[in-house]
Amino acid sequence: MSEIKISRRVLIGSMAYLVTACALPTSEIKSIQLQKVKLDGQYFNAQQLTLLTDVAEIMIPKTNTPGATDANVIAVLDAMMLTWAGKKTKQQFNFCINQISQIAKNTFSAYYTEITLSDRRALIEQLDANSFAQTDTELSASYRKLKKIIFHIFYTSEEANPDFILVPGGYKGSLTKTELDEINKRGYLG
Amino acid sequence: MSQVYDVIVVGSGITGGWAAKEFCEKGFKTLVIERGRNVEHRGSEYTDMQAPWEIQNRNLLEESLEEEDRYSNIRGKGYFKKATQQFFTDDKEHPISYPEDKPFKWVRSYQLGGRSVTWGRQVLRWGPKDFEANAKDGHGVPWPIGYDDLAPWYDYVESFIGVSANKDGLDVLPDGVFQKPWEMSAAEKVISQNLKKKYTDRHLIIGRAANITEPTQEQMELGRGKCQARSYCKRGCSFGGYFSSLSATLPAAKRTGNLDLVTDAIVYSVDYDETTGKAKGVTVIDTNTKEKRSYQARVVFLCASALASIQILLNSKSKTFPNGIANSSGTVGHYIMDHFTGVIANGDVPGVEDKYGYGRRPIATYIPNYRHEQKDGVDFIRGYGYQATAQQRSNTGTHAQKIGIGAEVKDNSNQPSNWRFLALMYGEMLPYFENHARLHPTKKDQWGIPLLHIDAELKQNERNMIKQASVDIKEILEVGGCQDIKINETPEDQHIQIGDRIHEMGGACMGDDPKVSVLNKWSQSHDVPNLFVTDGACMSSCATQNPSLTYMAITARAADYAAKLLASNTL
Numbered sequence: 001m002s003e004i005k006i007s008r009r010v011l012i013g014s015m016a017y018l019v020t021a022c023a024l025p026t027s028e029i030k031s032i033q034l035q036k037v038k039l040d041g042q043y044f045n046a047q048q049l050t051l052l053t054d055v056a057e058i059m060i061p062k063t064n065t066p067g068a069t070d071a072n073v074i075a076v077l078d079a080m081m082l083t084w085a086g087k088k089t090k091q092q093f094n095f096c097i098n099q100i101s102q103i104a105k106n107t108f109s110a111y112y113t114e115i116t117l118s119d120r121r122a123l124i125e126q127l128d129a130n131s132f133a134q135t136d137t138e139l140s141a142s143y144r145k146l147k148k149i150i151f152h153i154f155y156t157s158e159e160a161n162p163d164f165i166l167v168p169g170g171y172k173g174s175l176t177k178t179e180l181d182e183i184n185k186r187g188y189l190g
Numbered sequence: 191m192s193q194v195y196d197v198i199v200v201g202s203g204i205t206g207g208w209a210a211k212e213f214c215e216k217g218f219k220t221l222v223i224e225r226g227r228n229v230e231h232r233g234s235e236y237t238d239m240q241a242p243w244e245i246q247n248r249n250l251l252e253e254s255l256e257e258e259d260r261y262s263n264i265r266g267k268g269y270f271k272k273a274t275q276q277f278f279t280d281d282k283e284h285p286i287s288y289p290e291d292k293p294f295k296w297v298r299s300y301q302l303g304g305r306s307v308t309w310g311r312q313v314l315r316w317g318p319k320d321f322e323a324n325a326k327d328g329h330g331v332p333w334p335i336g337y338d339d340l341a342p343w344y345d346y347v348e349s350f351i352g353v354s355a356n357k358d359g360l361d362v363l364p365d366g367v368f369q370k371p372w373e374m375s376a377a378e379k380v381i382s383q384n385l386k387k388k389y390t391d392r393h394l395i396i397g398r399a400a401n402i403t404e405p406t407q408e409q410m411e412l413g414r415g416k417c418q419a420r421s422y423c424k425r426g427c428s429f430g431g432y433f434s435s436l437s438a439t440l441p442a443a444k445r446t447g448n449l450d451l452v453t454d455a456i457v458y459s460v461d462y463d464e465t466t467g468k469a470k471g472v473t474v475i476d477t478n479t480k481e482k483r484s485y486q487a488r489v490v491f492l493c494a495s496a497l498a499s500i501q502i503l504l505n506s507k508s509k510t511f512p513n514g515i516a517n518s519s520g521t522v523g524h525y526i527m528d529h530f531t532g533v534i535a536n537g538d539v540p541g542v543e544d545k546y547g548y549g550r551r552p553i554a555t556y557i558p559n560y561r562h563e564q565k566d567g568v569d570f571i572r573g574y575g576y577q578a579t580a581q582q583r584s585n586t587g588t589h590a591q592k593i594g595i596g597a598e599v600k601d602n603s604n605q606p607s608n609w610r611f612l613a614l615m616y617g618e619m620l621p622y623f624e625n626h627a628r629l630h631p632t633k634k635d636q637w638g639i640p641l642l643h644i645d646a647e648l649k650q651n652e653r654n655m656i657k658q659a660s661v662d663i664k665e666i667l668e669v670g671g672c673q674d675i676k677i678n679e680t681p682e683d684q685h686i687q688i689g690d691r692i693h694e695m696g697g698a699c700m701g702d703d704p705k706v707s708v709l710n711k712w713s714q715s716h717d718v719p720n721l722f723v724t725d726g727a728c729m730s731s732c733a734t735q736n737p738s739l740t741y742m743a744i745t746a747r748a749a750d751y752a753a754k755l756l757a758s759n760t761l
Contacts, residue, residue: 058595083252129593168550169549173378179546189419
């Protein structure tokens, strides 16, 4: 019975998230600029999804181009936890989420989801710096793995690849920028 | 389905497809036997119409594969992704054997079409010197054919498959029947032109691709269209833009009405008739039921891929051939070769910063072998070429695996950067008798077939090539105008896996002398006249060029010869 449930969940993950990439239902806590996820996902619970969504957006924020939230990075990751992630990765991501929560408590005496955006940003920036400066800790390995998959999902998203052309129609190897922009706008070599 | 045929073709890959097409078109009832599953051209297994965000797991393979040590021989390879996984074989399910200190890599594709679905599509003729090499320096078995024997068959094959290439006028890489070539990038043109100023023997040319740019009437009738420069070839191509058995030869064979096709059937043995002294057919094992059954034919063509054909030959034991059919010489399984690389070089190409690339060209550039003659005091024979490319500008990348997050990092990611040229050495491995494949005495696969034990390694000649190739490519890049040149040379004490280039050859070499070779100049067994082997096993040396075009030409030539014998009832 549990196998059937898992299969259905995987199917839902593949269809709903990996293909159409539905957004997670959220509500904004305006005072601290946090998107709170309302429902549990397929793998992560709502609290974990809230933290991950925030971390991903801090890593890849919306600027004049889409950010991680626009690209539904964490919704896709949640589905991929069932279809891609191995045992070690699951442990690492759970560990990383717990550690980020613990660092917030130790540093700010509050839950991660209660501190200001500037404090959250400072926390993740520091964690990023530490993780690449000292790579032999469990937290470093877990964080770097999480960062790598967040970036991978973002940079393979439709939102991050507005100029992607599935069927270029030909190859040109010596174009000016103007010529390239014209072809990209047209969407085919022509 | 009839159990008696004119011809049985074992394997449906690049040579099996050709044998099937040739015999069917000549009117012979032909059975193709494929050990893998059926795959439909443009069917559900093709993933070429999926954008990056549509591919399952964003094109990442399940981590469970690593946890369970599956696909261990190709995990981490750039060509092995979620979008292509279905076209590669799990070595855990299909093990091979090799000495612990000499791991061998046998990359396989067990499905209809075989590795023709995922091949590199670089189609390069061999030159006259390549066929003369064994006789000249005494290594391996002298080739019983020369370039002139094969030239018309190269023409014939190229006309059908479609080759986009430039007529470069090089003796070492003869021109052929070509469609419009792919364009070089601005950076590649700079290097090519600079090399012309300095060298008479070292050329950077555009690769020769089995991707069609000007479809012929025949190609269009088979449902093939112009290559759309997507470079998703290893996912299958819904346009039929590149040549494969699925897109071209099997459809051509099917439309004759003379083709029967059996999938999910492993050829266990070629069955020998002691009375007639000929092969009477093959025995297969159904991969699903594991039941044996037999098919009979007047001619058997082994096109299962070099190592698979060797395995079949060695496993086909009889009173006359206790060590495997067609093995009176004792050389079946010997002279295993592959191309090898040991040098990767790259460098920036300045002066073209205002130029950009568009599209995904399906082929690299190429520097053909310029060291056929032993000159400049080098301490090796034969030579090497380089597969190379600078088809797109590099970009700044992302910070996925380095410090930095936030808006500034994001906005600076994936921005156009410099043009960078990359070159990969492809060396010719000598045919060494001691590099061999044999049946394992005790280990068997799940169908009860003895595992192939492959014992092959590079020797000093190849190691010396690597050292010189490293020196050469540095000079070539400097002459080409590159800056910030980086050379990566494999240390001499590091094992280089044979099979890694997926160009394994030899094991049933052609030669004039039946005492030292398995096949004659028609790829016909010296011992068993109605048995032919026309895949990579028949190769007596490996040259430096990608070999598939030569396999196809040899197959078409052998099929023509066998068909004439069949027609005259002299086989």
